[in-house]
Amino acid sequence: MVKEQQIWEWLEDVFDPEVPVLTVVDLGVVRKVNVSAEEIKITITPTYSGCPAMRVIEEDIRRKLLGEGLMNLTIETVLSPAWTTDWISENGRQKLKEYGIAPPEDEVDKSLLFAKPLIVPCPNCGSRETKMISEFGSTACKAHYNCLSCKEPFDYFKCLR
Amino acid sequence: MKEHLFEYLLRLGDDSLILGHRVSEWCGHGPILEEDIAMTNISLDLIGQATSFLKYAGEIEGKGRDEDNLAFLRIEKEYKNSLLVEQNNGDFGVTMMRQFLFDAYRLPLFDALQHSKDEQLAAIAEKSLKETKYHYRHSAEWIIRLGDGTEESHERVQKALNSLWRFAADLFQADEVEKALEEAGILPNMADVKSEWLKNVQAVVSEATLSFPDNNWEQHGGRNGKHTEYLGYLLAELQYMQRTYPDMEW
Numbered sequence: 374m375v376k377e378q379q380i381w382e383w384l385e386d387v388f389d390p391e392v393p394v395l396t397v398v399d400l401g402v403v404r405k406v407n408v409s410a411e412e413i414k415i416t417i418t419p420t421y422s423g424c425p426a427m428r429v430i431e432e433d434i435r436r437k438l439l440g441e442g443l444m445n446l447t448i449e450t451v452l453s454p455a456w457t458t459d460w461i462s463e464n465g466r467q468k469l470k471e472y473g474i475a476p477p478e479d480e481v482d483k484s485l486l487f488a489k490p491l492i493v494p495c496p497n498c499g500s501r502e503t504k505m506i507s508e509f510g511s512t513a514c515k516a517h518y519n520c521l522s523c524k525e526p527f528d529y530f531k532c533l534r
Numbered sequence: 535m536k537e538h539l540f541e542y543l544l545r546l547g548d549d550s551l552i553l554g555h556r557v558s559e560w561c562g563h564g565p566i567l568e569e570d571i572a573m574t575n576i577s578l579d580l581i582g583q584a585t586s587f588l589k590y591a592g593e594i595e596g597k598g599r600d601e602d603n604l605a606f607l608r609i610e611k612e613y614k615n616s617l618l619v620e621q622n623n624g625d626f627g628v629t630m631m632r633q634f635l636f637d638a639y640r641l642p643l644f645d646a647l648q649h650s651k652d653e654q655l656a657a658i659a660e661k662s663l664k665e666t667k668y669h670y671r672h673s674a675e676w677i678i679r680l681g682d683g684t685e686e687s688h689e690r691v692q693k694a695l696n697s698l699w700r701f702a703a704d705l706f707q708a709d710e711v712e713k714a715l716e717e718a719g720i721l722p723n724m725a726d727v728k729s730e731w732l733k734n735v736q737a738v739v740s741e742a743t744l745s746f747p748d749n750n751w752e753q754h755g756g757r758n759g760k761h762t763e764y765l766g767y768l769l770a771e772l773q774y775m776q777r778t779y780p781d782m783e784w
Contacts, residue, residue: 422661423582452586453657455664486674486738507568508672509575513665517568533664 375443380406380413387437390429391512392530394472397430401460404451412445413438418456420533421513458533469530470496475518477532493529495520505529538714539652540594541614542721544604545707545757547587548615551605552765553636554580555772556623565626572672576633579665586658606776610766611759618701620756620765624694627687630676631694635702635735637670642730646722655720674738681742688743695739696747701762703752705731711757 384403389395397403397417405416415434419427431448438446458477461469466476475496490505500522508531510517515528557577564570588601618636623629644666647659680687706728715721739746755761775782 419582419661421579421582422586422665423578423580425578451657452661453653455657455661457664486671486678507572508668509568509572511571513575513578517571 374410375408375413377406377408380408380415380438380443383437383441384415384434387430387433389426390433391426391514392469392472392474394468395461395465397434399462399465399468401456401462401465402427402430403434412447413443414447414449416449416451418451418454420456424513456533458530461530473497473527474515475527475529477530480532480534493518495523495525496527497525498523503527535714535718536594536596538711539655539720540591541711542715543587543591543594543655544612544614545616547584547591547601547604548613549619549636549705550580550587551584552613552615552768553619553633554578554584555768556619556621557629557633559623560629569626573629576669576672579662579669583658583662583665586661590654590658602776606773610761610769613761613765613769614757614759615765616701617704617753617756617762618698620761620768621698621701622764625690627680627690628694628698630673630680631691631698633669634673634677634738635698636705637666637673638734638738639702639705639727639731640666641670641734642727643722646727650721651719677738677744678742681739681744691742692744695744699747700749700751700753702735704754704756707754707757709757 381398384398384406385396387397389397389400392400400420402417402420403415404418405414407414407416415438417427417431417434427450431450434448435446461477469476473496475493478491478493480491492501493503493505494501495503495518498520500520502521504519504521506517506519506526508516510528514530514533516531517526518529519526554577557573557580560570560573561577562570564573584605585601588604592599592601592604618632621628621632641663644659644663648656648663650656650659677691680691682688706724708724712721712724716723
């Protein structure tokens with residue numbers, strides 16, 4: 374019987390289609406791998422309710438594991454506990470930054486109105502002189518920032534808790 | 535109980551679906567690029583939530599209908615969304631006022647629903663709450679900016695509030711469905727949710743220097759499938775492909 378550890382290693386070859394530097398393991402969307410005599414069950418959770426990448430992620434996981442010869446495969450989607458950006462691995466945060474996306478920072482209470490926008494260091498030059506352009510960015514998980522020092526716009530992977 | 539839960543899941547799912555569709559109509563028409571992107575993001579979250587609610591509704595009903603079937607193949611009277619969410623987009627002020635009145639209702643509702651005795655409903659609420667917090671902050675801040683903005687912007691959002699207020703009442707429908715689910719611990723005390731909503735709305739409306747219309751008429755009907763004329767046109771567009779090419783997939 375295939376070992377659980379081996380499956381986790383294979384999953385390290387499956388990348389998020391929207392943020393292709395992160396693997397599904399880095400992102401924290403794979404919650405559980407259960408290996409039994411009858412089947413292999415992978416439990417995944419969406420980042421956002423309407424994330425269009427989830428279906429692709431599921432297909433990519435299936436394709437990868439079928440390619441490794443695993444036949445009795447079930448992929449189940451669960452919503453609770455809800456995904457949070459705290460589940461992005463340390464490795465994943467580093468990769469995000471190198472890719473030019475600022476990793477999530479601790480944020481204030483989301484119910485506060487007109488809270489001071491968070492200072493997000495620029496992933497390109499490291500400057501803290503940055504400005505939030507919009508809380509909504511190119512995908513549901515990102516906000517849009519601009520660096521006032523190097524003048525480069527960048528994405529911020531917003532904190533979801 | 536199963537029938538009541540199915541009915542209530544349709545209310546939740548249809549609110550998300552119809553508002554998600556309405557907001558998506560702004561795609562490519564936003565007043566500025568960032569706002570265009572923000573609205574399509576919000577629309578996507580709402581349609582994602584609708585998928586979760588309607589999928590679960592289909593499972594509870596047990597007649598083999600899935601989320602697509604429920605979204606695309608019901609007739610107008612079978613939609614249980616509130617009258618508020620189906621109203622036309624109007625100008626940006628109307629769209630934001632509609633969104634704000636809705637987000638301010640979803641926030642306390644999902645917060646309480648996280649502790650529902652129904653595990654799947656609690657899970658969907660927990661997931662959706664995080665997204666709703668972003669939506670609420672976005673719409674409430676716009677209402678304050680526009681209301682306490684220029685003469686023109688103030689006048690427009692005041693007009694939006696005057697015309698939408700009677701439909702906002704339709705978000706709440708204290709009927710036997712809600713009561714039975716409250717007693718079973720599936721729904722929280724909805725009177726509490728309503729007073730929380732009202733408190734929140736009053737605070738923002740007053741900070742925005744707006745006032746509630748004198749006329750307190752409440753227009754109900756959405757939860758019973760009696761809709762305003764606008765829903766039919768929306769459904770004609772929403773359902774077009776499935777009606778023209780039944781069971782098509784891509």
